[in-house]
Amino acid sequence: MAMRNMHVGSDGQMISILCAVVVFCRLLPTGNGFPVIGDHETSESGNVENAIAPKKVYTSSMFEHWSKSAWKSPSWSYKDPAAWASIPGSSCGGNQQSPIDIVPKWSVTRAYPKFTFHNYGNFDQMNAINNGHTVVYSLDINTPADRIPYITGGGLNDEYRFHSFHLHWGSDSSKGSEHLIKSKSYPAELHLVHYNTKYSSFADATGHSDGLAVLGIFIKVGLADNEFFQPLVDQLGDILVNQDETTLTKLVSFQNLLPQKTTSFFRYSGSLTTPNCNEIVTWTVFENPIKVSERQLNKFRSLSDAEDEQLVNNYRPAQQVKGRIIYYRRYNGCELKQSWPLTSTPLLDIFKWGQCQLYYALSWQ
Numbered sequence: 001m002a003m004r005n006m007h008v009g010s011d012g013q014m015i016s017i018l019c020a021v022v023v024f025c026r027l028l029p030t031g032n033g034f035p036v037i038g039d040h041e042t043s044e045s046g047n048v049e050n051a052i053a054p055k056k057v058y059t060s061s062m063f064e065h066w067s068k069s070a071w072k073s074p075s076w077s078y079k080d081p082a083a084w085a086s087i088p089g090s091s092c093g094g095n096q097q098s099p100i101d102i103v104p105k106w107s108v109t110r111a112y113p114k115f116t117f118h119n120y121g122n123f124d125q126m127n128a129i130n131n132g133h134t135v136v137y138s139l140d141i142n143t144p145a146d147r148i149p150y151i152t153g154g155g156l157n158d159e160y161r162f163h164s165f166h167l168h169w170g171s172d173s174s175k176g177s178e179h180l181i182k183s184k185s186y187p188a189e190l191h192l193v194h195y196n197t198k199y200s201s202f203a204d205a206t207g208h209s210d211g212l213a214v215l216g217i218f219i220k221v222g223l224a225d226n227e228f229f230q231p232l233v234d235q236l237g238d239i240l241v242n243q244d245e246t247t248l249t250k251l252v253s254f255q256n257l258l259p260q261k262t263t264s265f266f267r268y269s270g271s272l273t274t275p276n277c278n279e280i281v282t283w284t285v286f287e288n289p290i291k292v293s294e295r296q297l298n299k300f301r302s303l304s305d306a307e308d309e310q311l312v313n314n315y316r317p318a319q320q321v322k323g324r325i326i327y328y329r330r331y332n333g334c335e336l337k338q339s340w341p342l343t344s345t346p347l348l349d350i351f352k353w354g355q356c357q358l359y360y361a362l363s364w365q
């Protein structure tokens with residue numbers, strides 16, 4: 001309404017300028033980390049690393065990817081994901097798209113360090129919004145900066161600060177996850193979105209190929225309710241309809257949303273899995289799932305989407321790997337300490353230490 005006194009021409013120019021501002025570098029698929037074992041490489045269509053990637057221009061709508069305003073009109077839906085590539089300015093037809101079908105035997109083992117999860121404690125007053133495509137959970141806006149969770153290690157070159165998390169799920173438990181393992185789905189997948197702290201804000205970070213690090217956590221069905229998941233489920237009745245928003249009254253434990261073992265994971269360079277599918281995500285997909293009950297998943301299935309239909313099957317189908325390397329950090333039974341002795345049982349230590357050294361030697365070849 002406040003815009004009505006502006007000239008249409010200058011408004012149009014302003015939009016054009018805004019849209020043209022952000023030009024991205026292509027993603028560097030291998031990073032600058034460790035050498036790899038070369039004979040496992042998966043390659044569907046030649047070596048994209050040597051190809052000269054065209055510059056990409058993204059529209060300002062990407063900045064609103066996880067915000068409220070971007071989802072008010074259902075300009076895209078999960079009914080026809082193939083059509084996303086024709087959305088003006090989208091990268092959905094690009095060469096580094098997500099999700100993908102992960103085939104462990106085609107991945108390249110790499111000796112990444114462990115992740116460190118900082119401030120992954122308990123948070124109250126979290127915000128939850130039904131944006132018509134998923135539920136997005138974010139921290140209370142008054143959370144002090146020094147309490148905001150962030151991650152380091154895990155082969156990431158920078159520190160990445162938590163922004164929000166959301167889920168993808170199926171209409172039944174035979175499907176729902178975005179990533180697949182050997183073409184198999186999990187019933188749901190949790191995405192913890194972090195942005196690179198070398199950029200001043202989330203919006204700024206989304207303008208760079210190393211802008212986001214998303215942790216993907218598979219969810220499988222267990223018999224018992226997951227008590228740590230329950231605070232996320234309890235108030236879904238408050239946000240049944242698109243654009244409904246609520247404040248969680250119970251504490252959410254970040255640590256307990258992670259799998260028990262975060263030592264095994266897959267890593268690749270990919271994209272957002274919703275339009276405009278920007279290729280700015282360093283993906284980590286943990287091998288070990290978490291468990292929630294069918295009853296808890298059904299609460300998500302009772303929500304309505306942007307078209308007032310049941311909000312289910314909000315996952316994008318697997319995209320082509322197109323020559324990208326999928327790295328694999330395999331937990332091999334030891335997290336090698338470099339000093340000796342390791343413990344008070346020297347004989348066992350000798351065996352374990354040798355085993356670990358062998359593993360690392362192989363990984364670093």
Ligand SMILES: [Zn+2]
Pocket residue numbers: 166167168191273
């Ligand atoms: Zn997601």
